[in-house]
Amino acid sequence: MTERQLQPLLHDLVGVVLAPTSALGDRAGQVRPAGVQGVFHADARVLSRAELRIDDREPEALTHGPDGPHGARFVGLARWLGDPGPDPTVRVERARRAGPHGVDEEVRVVSTAAAPVRATVSVDLGCDLAPIAVVKSGGAAVPIEAKAGQPGQLSWAADGITVTVTGEGARVDTDGDRAAAPRLSWPVDLGPGEAVTLRWRLRVDDPLAVVTAPAGEPNWSRPVAQADDRRLVRLLDRSLDDLRGLRLAEPAAPGDVFLGAGVPWFLTLFGRDSLWAARMMLPLGTELAAGTLRVLARRQGARLDPATGEAPGKILHELRRKEFALLDGRLQLPPAYYGTVDATMLWVALLHDAWRWGLAADQVEPLLPHLEAALGWLGEHADADGDGLVEYVDTTGHGLANQGWKDSGDAVRFRDGRLAAPPIVLAEVQGYAYEAAVGGADLLDAFGRPGADRWRGYAARLAETFRARFWVDGGPQGPRPALALDRDKRPVDSLTSNIGHLLGTGLLSGEEEAQVARLLTGEALAGGFGLRTMSTDDAGFSPLSYHCGSIWAHDTAIVLAGLARAGFREAALGLAEGLLGAAEGFDHRLPELYGGDDRDLLGRPTPYPAACRPQAWSAAAAVLLLQAGAGLYPDVPNGRVALRPLAGPEFGALTVRGFRVAGAPVDVHVDHQGIPTITGLPAHLQVTPPIPTPRLPQDTPAPR
Numbered sequence: 001m002t003e004r005q006l007q008p009l010l011h012d013l014v015g016v017v018l019a020p021t022s023a024l025g026d027r028a029g030q031v032r033p034a035g036v037q038g039v040f041h042a043d044a045r046v047l048s049r050a051e052l053r054i055d056d057r058e059p060e061a062l063t064h065g066p067d068g069p070h071g072a073r074f075v076g077l078a079r080w081l082g083d084p085g086p087d088p089t090v091r092v093e094r095a096r097r098a099g100p101h102g103v104d105e106e107v108r109v110v111s112t113a114a115a116p117v118r119a120t121v122s123v124d125l126g127c128d129l130a131p132i133a134v135v136k137s138g139g140a141a142v143p144i145e146a147k148a149g150q151p152g153q154l155s156w157a158a159d160g161i162t163v164t165v166t167g168e169g170a171r172v173d174t175d176g177d178r179a180a181a182p183r184l185s186w187p188v189d190l191g192p193g194e195a196v197t198l199r200w201r202l203r204v205d206d207p208l209a210v211v212t213a214p215a216g217e218p219n220w221s222r223p224v225a226q227a228d229d230r231r232l233v234r235l236l237d238r239s240l241d242d243l244r245g246l247r248l249a250e251p252a253a254p255g256d257v258f259l260g261a262g263v264p265w266f267l268t269l270f271g272r273d274s275l276w277a278a279r280m281m282l283p284l285g286t287e288l289a290a291g292t293l294r295v296l297a298r299r300q301g302a303r304l305d306p307a308t309g310e311a312p313g314k315i316l317h318e319l320r321r322k323e324f325a326l327l328d329g330r331l332q333l334p335p336a337y338y339g340t341v342d343a344t345m346l347w348v349a350l351l352h353d354a355w356r357w358g359l360a361a362d363q364v365e366p367l368l369p370h371l372e373a374a375l376g377w378l379g380e381h382a383d384a385d386g387d388g389l390v391e392y393v394d395t396t397g398h399g400l401a402n403q404g405w406k407d408s409g410d411a412v413r414f415r416d417g418r419l420a421a422p423p424i425v426l427a428e429v430q431g432y433a434y435e436a437a438v439g440g441a442d443l444l445d446a447f448g449r450p451g452a453d454r455w456r457g458y459a460a461r462l463a464e465t466f467r468a469r470f471w472v473d474g475g476p477q478g479p480r481p482a483l484a485l486d487r488d489k490r491p492v493d494s495l496t497s498n499i500g501h502l503l504g505t506g507l508l509s510g511e512e513e514a515q516v517a518r519l520l521t522g523e524a525l526a527g528g529f530g531l532r533t534m535s536t537d538d539a540g541f542s543p544l545s546y547h548c549g550s551i552w553a554h555d556t557a558i559v560l561a562g563l564a565r566a567g568f569r570e571a572a573l574g575l576a577e578g579l580l581g582a583a584e585g586f587d588h589r590l591p592e593l594y595g596g597d598d599r600d601l602l603g604r605p606t607p608y609p610a611a612c613r614p615q616a617w618s619a620a621a622a623v624l625l626l627q628a629g630a631g632l633y634p635d636v637p638n639g640r641v642a643l644r645p646l647a648g649p650e651f652g653a654l655t656v657r658g659f660r661v662a663g664a665p666v667d668v669h670v671d672h673q674g675i676p677t678i679t680g681l682p683a684h685l686q687v688t689p690p691i692p693t694p695r696l697p698q699d700t701p702a703p704r
Contacts, residue, residue, distance in 0.1 A: 430462060
C-alpha cells in the first residue's frame with residue numbers, strides 16, 4: 001500500500017513574521033526537521049532546523065508567549081544542572097524575532113544555583129531550500145551542505161539564494177556528517193546568580209524574490225479602542241501587530257504596499273485576499289488600498305492565455321517565484337496565475353469604496369483606465385455562454401477547479417452532497433458583479449468618463465436574471481438563494497455562507513435581504529464560533545472541511561458587517577459574539593479558519609490543523625468588526641457620513657480614536673444606550689440621520 005503524502009499540520013506551532021520572512025517552530029521553541037517547521041523567505045524554506053541543546057540535552061519546555069509584534073519568547077528548564085533540590089535553578093530563555101531579511105535569536109541562560117554551572121550550549125542547524133509547494137505537499141528535500149566562512153559563520157547557497165548564519169562568539173562545526181547538520185556551540189560558565197546571553201542570526205540574500213519588505217512603518221492609522229468588551233481591544237491590538245508583519249511590496253515598486261495573504265502557505269500577492277484585506281482596512285486610511293490597487297493594476301491581464309487564465313482586464317489571482325506544483329500532480333499553477341472569478345470585481349469595489357472613504361482624485365484618476373479594462377472583462381470575458389451571469393471553468397485540468405473564495409475542489413455541493421459540475425455560476429460572484437457595475441458607473445460619472453448607463457443597465461438585467469434563476473424552495477426555512485448554478489444551470493441548493501456576501505451589494509431587494517438575514521441566524525449556520533461555511537443540515541457538512549462546514553473569520557466578519565450596515569442588529573450581534581469567542585480561544589490571533597463544531601461541544605473553537613496563522617483577512621476582520629461596532633459609514637464624494645453603531649446595550653459602550661476619513665483623524669464614541677458621537681470630521685462632511693432599522697421575517701431564531 002502506497003503511503004499518502006499528507007499536508008503538514010501547523011495548528012500547534014508558534015509563528016513569527018515580518019514579511020517576506022516567517023518562522024514556525026514547536027511550543028518549546030525548537031525548529032525541527034519535520035513537517036512545515038522552518039524559516040521561510042518568499043516561497044522558500046531557508047532554514048529547516050534550529051534545535052537548541054545544553055550538554056546535548058534539550059531544555060524542558062515550560063511556557064511561551066509573544067515578544068513584541070514580530071517575536072516569540074520560549075522558557076525552558078535545564079533541571080539536570082544546578083542545585084539538586086526540587087526547585088529548578090537553571091532557566092533557559094529563547095527569544096526569536098523575525099526581520100524582513102531573516103531572523104535573530106537570543107538564548108539566555110540564567111542560574112540561581114548556589115554552585116557554579118558549567119555547560120555547553122549548542123544549536124544544530126539545517127537548510128534544504130525546499131519550495132513552499134513541496135513543503136505543503138508533505139514532501140521532503142535533501143539538506144544542503146553548509147560551508148564555513150569567517151569565525152562563527154556558515155552559509156548555504158542554491159537556486160540563486162544565499163543563506164548566512166552568524167553565531168556571535170560561537171564555534172562552528174561543519175566537519176564530516178556535520179556538513180549537512182552544522183552546529184554552533186558556546187561554552188558557558190556561570191557563577192551563582194549569573195546569566196549569559198548568546199546570540200545568532202540568519203540573513204537571506206534572495207535577488208530573485210518576487211516580493212520584498214516595504215520601507216518604513218505602516219501607512220495606516222493605529223486606532224486606540226476602549227470597549228466594555230475587552231476581547232475586542234485585545235483582538236484589535238494583536239491583529240494590528242500581525243498586519244504590520246504581513247506588509248509586502250514588489251521590488252520594483254517598494255512604495256506600493258499590499259498585504260501578503262498568510263503564513264506559511266500564502267505569504268505573497270493574492271488578488272482576492274489582498275483586495276479584501278485592504279477593503280477591511282479602509283477605516284484606517286486609504287493608503288493600503290491605493291497601493292494594492294496599483295500593484296494589481298500593473299499586472300492586469302492584457303491578452304487571452306488559457307494556460308495562465310489571463311484575459312484582457314482581468315485581475316491576478318496569485319504571484320510566485322516559480323511554478324506552484326503540488327507533488328500529487330493535481331495542481332500546477334504558473335508563477336503568475338489568473339484563475340480567479342471574483343478578484344476583478346473586488347478590485348473595482350475596492351477602488352469605489354476607497355473613493356468613498358476619501359481617496360484623493362489624483363490617485364483615482366490614473367486608475368480609471370484600469371477600471372474601464374476591468375469592466376470590459378466583466379462585459380466581454382466573464383460570461384462565456386452569454387446567459388447574463390458570471391461563471392468560471394478551469395480548462396487546463398491542473399488549475400483551480402473552483403475559482404471563488406471557496407476554491408477547494410469539493411466546495412460546491414448540492415444539498416445531498418453531490419459535487420456540482422463546471423462551469424459554475426456562484427451566487428456571491430453575481431453580487432460582486434452587480435456591485436462592481438454600479439460602483440464603476442458612479443466612478444465613470446464622477447470623473448466625466450462615458451459608459452455609466454451601460455453598466456447600470458447591466459446591473460439591472462443581472463438582478464432580474466439572478467432573481468429568476470437562483471431562488472429555490474428552502475422548505476420550512478422559506479426561499480433562499482442557491483449556492484450556485486451548475487453546468488446545466490441547475491440550482492446547487494445547499495445552504496451556505498456565500499449568500500451572506502450578497503448583503504449590501506444592491507443585488508437583493510429589502511425583503512430578500514431580510515430573508516437572507518433570517519437564514520444566516522439559524523443554528524444550522526450560526527451555531528458555532530461564527531458563521532459556518534455550510535449548514536449542518538447539508539449532506540456535505542463536515543466541521544473540519546476546508547469549505548463545507550468550517551468557519552472562516554473573514555467570512556464571518558464580512559457577513560456580520562453586511563448585517564450590521566443593513567440594520568439587522570440581533571443577527572450581527574450573534575456573529576460578533578461568536579467571532580470574539582473564537583478570538584479568545586486562539587489567543588486573539590485569529591487563524592485562517594477553524595472547526596465548525598457547536599459552541600457547547602468543547603466551549604472553545606476546534607483548530608483547523610493546516611490553517612494559516614496569521615492570515616491577512618482574518619487579522620483585518622478585527623478592523624471590520626471595530627467599524628461595525630462604531631457604525632461609521634462615510635461617503636466623502638457626496639459630503640455625508642452615516643452612523644449606525646452595533647455598540648450599545650448588548651455590545652457595550654465603545655470609543656475609537658484614530659479612524660481616518662478623507663485623510664483626517666476621526667474619533668467615535670458610542671455610549672451604553674447606543675447613541676454615537678463623532679469628532680474630527682472635515683468641515684465639508686455632515687452626519688446624516690439614521691435609517692430606520694428593518695425587521696426580520698417572523699420566527700427568526702435568536703442568535704446564541
